[in-house]
Amino acid sequence: EIWRKSGRYELIGDNLFKLKDRKGAELALGFTGEEIFAMLATELFSYRDLPQIWYQMHSKFRDEPRPKSGLLRVREFTMKDSYTLDIDRPGLDTGFDKHRAAYERIFARIGLDAVAVEASSGAMGGSESIEFMQRSDAGEDWVVTCETCDYRANVERAVSALPLVDDGEPESLERFPTPGLRTIKSLAEAHPDLAAAERQIKTLVYYVSGEPVLILLRGDHDLQEQKLLDATGAPEDAVRPGQPDEIREVLGADPGSLGAVGVSDLTVFADPALEGRFNMTTGANEDDWHYRGVDVARDIKVTTWADLRAVTDGEICVEDGGTLDLWKGIEVGHIFKLGTQYSETFGAYVQDEDGESHPIIMGSYGIGVERDMAAVVEANHDENGIIWPVSVAPYEVVITVVRADDDATLAAARRLYSELQEAAVETLLDDRIDRPGVKFADAELIGIPYRVTVGPRGVESGTVELVERRGLVKSEVGIDDVAARAIEAVQAARSAI
């Protein structure tokens, strides 16, 4: 019921995890907590109660179409989510900035170098959002960053500058035959003088909430679907490309000969890269025919201008003219300025000092715990396995006993184990009776940050080996000093950031 009330039952679509109980009542598992926290916030009545920051670590459920990549994308996960409640925009900004700073610190502490990027708010709604992205080939998002300034954005939102295209002299609109030329590339190759890709208009047919619309892009550009979603405000599963037979019905031609010249009965979205352009080429809505000399302003009836194109690697930064770098990242956190949409629908209002009622201004802030753990591993490993940062290591030190069947050696190892435990250093004692190579390899695979190797040879000479997992840096240490050395190293790492 609450999901219907907020409108997200439809907006989220099939990703909302729905079930029916024995009475046939519809239930939905928690997707996120905006609705619930807005409901809880109805218990607040006075501006004196604000600001508030509420948080939880809790299971979230999403009926993902395709869970994959280990822990990166699953249908049940733990989210650290928090919500800010404020009386005014500056309060929201403060809470938002606090979260941004706190989250950046969290990511640094757990061994990530996540960068904050502008993002699309998607089904969360609200005015502004920032994603934290960890660079990784295992990632599922594309991000652009400027090499020379601090412009950073998800491709779902990223913009870039384009060099001007020389359209030559304006000419009149003219149909011309283009037999067999059904792709931008083939048309450009057949008519290099007038139909280079950047001088063509690409026409796509999409269905938005069941209605066909046209999408116009420059010939060498690709559609960024999230931008279309944002431009239309439609739920994500209400937007899809048209099927070939639908396209023929709508425009009278097959893909490859489509255009918007003379189309007046359809909504036409056009990308700003086409604004003011003339002397262009586009399909004539009859197979094997195109128009040339197209003047966008004169010949095409554009309903809505909207940034729709996907930015590509190496384009020009709109901020400082620098070069944009396109890379893959894991979304390790996402924070939103929600505004008042949830408080208004759920009735969370407070009175100000003049007795006037105002909807609470909300923000929401999420970190995916298991996904972040996976990202930490992606960012901290080598050919031998995981390298856990001390801050998140399941154990901080592993004592590898060489010859665990030797009494004196085992006794020395156990003494060391107790010493470390007493100093609150989480320690693993590997006293399995196995070959040393096996135990070294296991310790490295599971990534314990420090290893102390205790063996009969060393016990006799009064030394052990202390190995740092990162870089496998080894040092000989006196058996009486090693506990202090290890404790010092662990404590230094814990308080490093």
Added chain:
RNA sequence: CGGGACGUGGCGCAGUUUGGCAGCGCGCAGCGUUCGGGACGCUGAGGUCGCGGGUUCAAAUCCCGCCGUCCCGACCA
């Protein structure tokens, strides 16, 4: 939903094309040697070949149906 692959001892796989004793590596058990970077020898245990039906003298193998898993696309913390 669209496209593709796979299901055989605990794990990873071969065998399926062309039907004919169910195999290999790792792991496991016993004995011996070895022992500070993933040891070796000998002996041994362990399998309804995903499920159901069919064809055949004979099915892991061919046919039909079902179930499950994984991968590639649209989605998100």
